[in-house]
Amino acid sequence: MKRLLHPLSPAPGMASSENYSDPSFSATVIAWQKQHGRHALPWQNTRDAYLIWLSEIMLQQTQVTAVLGYYARFLERFPTLRDLAAAPVEDVMAQWSGLGYYTRARNLHKCAQRVVAEYDGVFPSDPLLLAELPGIGRSTAAAISAFSSGTRAAIMDGNVKRVFARTFGIDAYPGEKKVEEAMWRRAEALLPETGIEAYTQGLMDFGATLCTRSSPDCGRCPLQPRCVAYATNRVKDLPVRKPKKTSPEKHAVMLVVIDNGQVLLEQRPATGIWGGLLSLPELDGHVLRDGSALPSVDDEQLARAILPFGEIESRTTLLPIVHVFTHYKLHIIPCRITLARRLSLAGEATHVWYDGSKIADAPLPAPIKKLLLELFGDAQAAQRSMF
Structure with a gap:
C-alpha cells in the first residue's frame, strides 16, 4: 500500500477538536495553478466584479465550454452592470436562452438592479453582503470577492467537494448537512494567508482538469502523495454519490x-x-x-x-x-x-x-x-x- 503523508481525516461532524489546518496543502495548490492552471479564460486577469460575477453565475452547474459563447454574446448585449439592470427582463432571458437553469437569469437581472439601487452600481467586497444578493450563495460570494478584491474567503462548489473527498478520504455523501458543514470548516482552515486568487482558481482547476468525475489524471496530480482515495484505491468511489431516486x-x-x-x-x-x-x-x-x-x-x-x-x-x-x-x-x-x-x-x-x-x-x-x-x-x- 502506498504511504500517506497525512493520516485519514477525522469523521465528518467532528467536534471542536478537529484540526484541518495544513499550509502545505494550499502551497501545493498555488504552485500547481501558477504553472499548470488556467490563465486565459475571458473572465480572468481582471478585478472587474461585474465580469467575474457574470462568469460565476453562468458557471453554476454548467461547463466552461458551454459558457464561453454565451458569456461573449451576453457582454456584447450588456457591456456594463447598468446596461443589464436597465434592460427588460425579456431581453435578458433571450440572451440566456439555451443555457438552462433559467432562475439564474432572472436572479441575474434582479441582482444587477439591486446593486445599482443599493450600492450605486458597485459590488460590495464583503462576501456576507454579496451572499444577500439574488442568486449569489456562500461559495459564489466568496469566489467573486476573492477574485475581485483579494478577500480571504473559502469556496465550496462541486469541484472542491470532489477534491476534498478524494484527498482527505471523506467517505460520506457531501450533500448531507453534517458532511458539508465539516467540509466548510476544512475549507476555511486550509485558506492560505496570501495568494488567495491563485488558490481559489487552483481548486477550481484541479476539479475541472485533474480530479475530474470520471477520468481523474492521478499521475499528474501534485496532491497524489497525500490523497487518501488514491492510496486506498477508492478514487472511483469518492466522493460518495447521492442515493439514487427513480426519476419521474x-x-x-x-x-x-x-x-x-x-x-x-x-x-x-x-x-x-x-x-x-x-x-x-x-x-x-x-x-x-x-x-x-x-x-x-x-x-x-x-x-x-x-x-x-x-x-x-x-x-x-x-x-x-x-x-x-x-x-x-x-x-x-x-x-x-x-x-x-x-x-x-x-x-x-x-x-x-x-x-x-x-x-x-x-x-x-x-x-x-x-x-x-x-x-x-x-x-x-x-x-x-x-x-
Missing part, C-alpha cells in the same frame, strides 16, 4: 401552430420550469405518465384548445422529443397545426405570433428552439441551439 417521467402535448411564416407562442409563468420564457402552448401541462405508451392527441380537445386562435385545417403529430430536467424526464409530443382561418389575438396577453425568421434570437427553451428552427429550415442554427 412526464409528457406534454405541445401545439406547433404555424401560419403565414409565424408560430404561435405562449409566455410561461415567471416561476417554475422554463419560467419567464416563451414556449409552445400545451394541452395539459407536464403530466405524469402512466405506463410506457405516449398519449394520443384527442381531436375534440385539440379543436377546443385552438378555437381562440383560429380554425384547424390540418394537424400532424411529429416525432416525440425527450428532455431531461433535474427532477424529471419530459416526453414532448409536438402536434403541428395549420389554420384554415386565423383569429385576432385581441385580449390574449400571454400569446404572441412570432416570425419564424427571428426564432434564433427568441427567448425559448433549448429543445423548443431547436424544433422550431428545424421546422423553419434553419438547420445550422438548430445545431447551435443544442449547446
Whole structure:
C-alpha cells in the first residue's frame, strides 16, 4: 500500500477538536495553478466584479465550454452592470436562452438592479453582503470577492467537494448537512494567508482538469502523495454519490401552430420550469405518465384548445422529443397545426405570433428552439441551439 503523508481525516461532524489546518496543502495548490492552471479564460486577469460575477453565475452547474459563447454574446448585449439592470427582463432571458437553469437569469437581472439601487452600481467586497444578493450563495460570494478584491474567503462548489473527498478520504455523501458543514470548516482552515486568487482558481482547476468525475489524471496530480482515495484505491468511489431516486417521467402535448411564416407562442409563468420564457402552448401541462405508451392527441380537445386562435385545417403529430430536467424526464409530443382561418389575438396577453425568421434570437427553451428552427429550415442554427 502506498504511504500517506497525512493520516485519514477525522469523521465528518467532528467536534471542536478537529484540526484541518495544513499550509502545505494550499502551497501545493498555488504552485500547481501558477504553472499548470488556467490563465486565459475571458473572465480572468481582471478585478472587474461585474465580469467575474457574470462568469460565476453562468458557471453554476454548467461547463466552461458551454459558457464561453454565451458569456461573449451576453457582454456584447450588456457591456456594463447598468446596461443589464436597465434592460427588460425579456431581453435578458433571450440572451440566456439555451443555457438552462433559467432562475439564474432572472436572479441575474434582479441582482444587477439591486446593486445599482443599493450600492450605486458597485459590488460590495464583503462576501456576507454579496451572499444577500439574488442568486449569489456562500461559495459564489466568496469566489467573486476573492477574485475581485483579494478577500480571504473559502469556496465550496462541486469541484472542491470532489477534491476534498478524494484527498482527505471523506467517505460520506457531501450533500448531507453534517458532511458539508465539516467540509466548510476544512475549507476555511486550509485558506492560505496570501495568494488567495491563485488558490481559489487552483481548486477550481484541479476539479475541472485533474480530479475530474470520471477520468481523474492521478499521475499528474501534485496532491497524489497525500490523497487518501488514491492510496486506498477508492478514487472511483469518492466522493460518495447521492442515493439514487427513480426519476419521474412526464409528457406534454405541445401545439406547433404555424401560419403565414409565424408560430404561435405562449409566455410561461415567471416561476417554475422554463419560467419567464416563451414556449409552445400545451394541452395539459407536464403530466405524469402512466405506463410506457405516449398519449394520443384527442381531436375534440385539440379543436377546443385552438378555437381562440383560429380554425384547424390540418394537424400532424411529429416525432416525440425527450428532455431531461433535474427532477424529471419530459416526453414532448409536438402536434403541428395549420389554420384554415386565423383569429385576432385581441385580449390574449400571454400569446404572441412570432416570425419564424427571428426564432434564433427568441427567448425559448433549448429543445423548443431547436424544433422550431428545424421546422423553419434553419438547420445550422438548430445545431447551435443544442449547446
